Amino acid sequence: MATKHETKQPDTYSFEQDFENEKVVSGGHGHEERNGSSFGAYFNIVCVIAGTGTLQLPESLKAGGWLAALCIVLASAIAIFTGNLLIRCLYYRDGERLSSYPEIGYAAFGKVGKVIIQILHYSICLGGSCVYINIAGTSVYDLAKYANINVPMQVWVMIAAVLVCLPFVLVKSMKEVAILAIFGAVATLVVVIVVMIMGLLDYPNQAxxxxxxxxxxxLPAAMGNICFSFGGNVVYPHVESAMKNPQSFAKVLLFAILTILGMYMAMAIVGYHVYGDTARTPIYDNLPKNPATTTAILMLVAHVILAAPIMLTAFALEIEDGYDISVARLGKTKEFLIRGVFRAVTVAVLTVPAMFLPVGKLMSLIGSLSNSLIIFVLPIVCYWRLFGIRAMNYPALAFSAICILVGIVACVCGTKDAVIGIVEHIKNPAASTGMH
Structure with a gap:
């Protein structure tokens, strides 16, 4: 019988194994109460991953050509594969569940592994939220400017930050933010539908x-942008930890990624087909200015304001767990005050770069440097370290090699392109604003 600290050696890993109805061990330190639904978990994943990435995919096809559409399909397959590996790593010891992605890094590679994954992991949670705040503010700024309302862009960014901060402070766990995720996912779907219809109507003018x-x-830099569009690994452990039926996570993840892939392919193919070498980020900059476009932009703003608290909650839960900021230790009032101040300060710190950095290149930098490693490479490497490379069958090993190769190429080439773009923006800030 396995002890608490005995490594669990699974049967040889195969792709089908993720969908077996295995009993998942609950518990582990930092574990949330398991009363969340699979439905809520599905919307949490869709809301966090889909959204802003959708709007830059036509330009990714512009950069890489039609072949980049196949990269989107490949990235979705990798996201499913490595997402399931990540959750399996949480249960590598019988009778115990690790609490987070950084804890997996510690179990696999000690303190060095934990620190490296924490840096990459937190850069996605914080950097992605910074991007979301920027997009919300600059999008409203563009609408206001079109309506002859002359309010500085930085003011709109600060207003967006306040709107992000309120649910982040008031809502404590992943289960509680599920309602935000439902509205965020619906908002993303509306954006996709509006942009597709308006783009196709504009097609005769784009001959x-x-x-x-x-x-x-x-193509490698385009892959870096695509990586940003599948950055969900940072929240998977927290989403799974809140599920009443965690053994359903693999199916929830599959349906969520397939939903996202459908929206991504529709947006990317229609956007690139209509606008080709003139496609921009965000794609709604190409659309005719009318009430439908305005609706799409407002829905985008709603999405990012609802998605940012989900990403920030994944970050905050790990910090609060690490410092034992809990009702049991502090009492309800003191716990709420400390948690509220910490979360408010976090948003305030993110607001400063959101007001001044070129968010398009920031998206590319985060996607290339952090997401490509967190999503494509590290779940596989950690799995091999914890279970052994022989714990996979040959098809899974072959696909793992493809994942690692794609991740490294996207990381190196995409990071280089993004850094060059940020340096150029610093030298000539007037040349680009917002996501441009």
Whole structure:
């Protein structure tokens, strides 16, 4: 019989194994009460992953050509595969559940592994939320400017930060933010539908646009942007920990990623087909200015304001667990005050770069440097370290090699492109604003 500290050696891993109805061990320190629904978990994943990434995919196809559409499909398959590996790593010891992604890093590689994963993990939670605050503020700024309302962009960003801060402070756990996720996912779907309809109606006016099958030199950087669009691993452990039926996580993840893939492919293919070499980020900048476009932008703003608290909650739960900021130790009033101040300060710190950095290149930097490693590489490496490389069958090993290769190439090439873009923006800030 396995002891608490005995490593659990599974049967040889296969793709089908994720969907077996295995009993998942509950518990582990930092574990939330398991009373969340699979339905809520599905919307948490869709809301966190889908959204802003959708709007930059047509430009990713512009950079990489039509072949970049296959990269989106590949990235979705990798997201499903490595997401399931990540959850399996949480249960590598019989009778015990690790609490977070950084804890998996510690179990696999000690303090060095934990620190590396924490840096990458938190850069996604915090950097992605910074991007969301920027997008909300700059999007409203563009609408206001179009309506001759002359309020500085930085003011709108600060207002967006306040709107993000309120649910982040008031809502404590992943189960409680599920209601936000439902509205956020619906908002994203509305954006996709509006942009597709408006783009197709505008197609007769875009006859001179050109397309390419592939741009090999730019394809790795495009893959870096695509990586940003699948950045959900940072919340998977917290989503799974709140599920009443955690053994359903693999199916929830599959349906969530397939939903996201459908929206992504529709947006990317229609956006690139209509606007070709003139496609911009965000894609609604290409659309005719009318009430439908305004609706899409407002729905986007709603999405990012609702999605940012989910990402920030994943970060906050780990910090609060690490410092034992709990009702049991502090009491309700003191716990709420300390938690509220910590979360409010977090949003305030993120607001400063959100007001001044070029968010398009920031998205690319986060996607290339952090997401490509957190999603494509580290779940596999940690799984091999905890269970052994022989714990996978040959098809899973072959796909793992593809994941790692894609992740490293996207990381190196995409990071280089993003850093160059940020340096150029610092030298000439007037050349780009917002997501441009």
């Amino acid at each position: 001179t646009n050109t397309h390419a099958i592939v741009h090999w030199g730019a």
